Amino acid sequence: MQRIAPALREDNVPLDLISLIKTILAATKEISFRVGQGQLSGVLGSTLDENIQGEIQKQLDVVSNQLFKDITLESGFVKAISSEEEETSVAGHETGKYIVSFDPLDGSSNIEINSLIGTIFSIMEAPEGMKAADPDMFKQPGTKQVCAGYVLYGPSTVLALTTGKGTHFYTLDKTHGSYMLTERNVKIPEDTAEFAINMSNQRSWQQPMKNYIADLLLGKEGPREKNFNMRWIAAMVGDVHRLLVRGGIFTYPSDNRDPNKPYKLRLMYEANPMSFLVEQAGGLSVTSTGRIMEIEPTDIHQRVEVILGSKNEVEKCLSYYK
Structure with missing residues (x-):
């Protein structure tokens, strides 16, 4: 080594x-x-x-x-x-x-x-x-x-x-x-049956995210026709490490609990570095409207919506916003 x-x-x-x-x-x-x-x-x-x-x-x-x-x-x-x-x-x-x-x-x-x-x-x-x-x-x-x-x-x-x-x-x-x-050269599987999200905020999400998670929870009987497991560590490093190792999707979506703070994660300190790691491992890292790493920051403590992980699952999540 x-x-x-x-x-x-x-x-x-x-x-x-x-x-x-x-x-x-x-x-x-x-x-x-x-x-x-x-x-x-x-x-x-x-x-x-x-x-x-x-x-x-x-x-x-x-x-x-x-x-x-x-x-x-x-x-x-x-x-x-x-x-x-x-x-x-x-x-x-x-x-x-x-x-x-x-x-x-x-x-x-x-x-x-x-x-x-x-x-x-x-x-x-x-x-x-x-x-x-x-x-x-x-x-x-x-x-x-x-x-x-x-x-x-x-x-x-x-x-x-x-x-x-x-x-x-x-x-x-x-x-x-x-x-x-x-x-060397970690690769995130393109497909997954594992998701990470803070379910306690479900009532405050936008409707597209509510619909996406609801379909995951329906499992084999739902439109996705397979069972999903939920994992939540409450530390982005742990949740991202898991999906780098075995795939998955991690999201901290926008919510309406505080109109002045619709997002939780910081662009510069969390979203950008994790996006770089995930993209270099073959995954995707986006908001509901575009690529995270293309955002032009306006403040050093700017917050942002985050959806990242296995390529095909991130794209499926995004399809609910279209």
């Missing part, structure tokens, strides 16, 4: 980008250790503060964000970073070539129950002629990503990574602290 740097060199990834990826992964190793320590780490439980998303922060959210931010900015390769936990972007080095967006700890509600959580990140090249403190440099479509990945802190710590030449899995070998290539 290869370590990550030789594997990336085989894909002709620039050396400075490899160095930045290794820096990001150094932060995830430290987060993985803190997560693995559980209550022994002394960082479980909630703080009294809300983040910019209006969510109560967990102590591990704050620790993970600070670790990721400090280690990444110290690398010298980064012009600025943008975190789901920060109100605006944070300046790095004016000469830095790259900008990094990240969700330091996806699935925070799973911390206390010792279930799946993870880190999601996205790397783009910094536009020329913009100051490091200017958050507008992050307003680029997902097609501009040069790298995206997530680290899943489960029974093993697994990295899913793409630099635009396929999606690959790496596993953290804790005996010597290196991410080792364990599966």
Whole structure:
């Protein structure tokens, strides 16, 4: 098995980008250790503060964000970073070539129950002629990503990574602290009988999504003529990892619970990097109206509808909106 740097060199990834990826992964190793320590780490439980998303922060959210931010900015390769936990972007080095967006700890509600959580990140090249403190440099479509990945802190710590030449899995070998290539060119099956959605919001969905899920639930007796299983982990890293491994469809559709917030997931920190990984594995990642990675962002904390996974099932879901 290869370590990550030789594997990336085989894909002709620039050396400075490899160095930045290794820096990001150094932060995830430290987060993985803190997560693995559980209550022994002394960082479980909630703080009294809300983040910019209006969510109560967990102590591990704050620790993970600070670790990721400090280690990444110290690398010298980064012009600025943008975190789901920060109100605006944070300046790095004016000469830095790259900008990094990240969700330091996806699935925070799973911390206390010792279930799946993870880190999601996205790397783009910094536009020329913009100051490091200017958050507008992050307003680029997902097609501009040069790298995206997530680290899943489960029974093993697994990295899913793409630099635009396929999606690959790496596993953290804790005996010597290196991410080792364990599966190259992951492919999502085009068909599936598994879906992931938060059914508690069903009453608030648009009618096309209600109709689609209703037909899945009818099973063999319904128009789809086969039984479907539902899975829901409440952490996007876990749900996306499952469909990368064995197929499926994951969706967080628009709903009308709050007219000012019809969408749940963040474009820059969740939807774009996951879309890059899914597309590079042969899947689709869309809203009900178009490709996620073609959306032109208007705000660094913009939210978006998400439908992604096995190609044929995503297309079937979209057909309900036509």
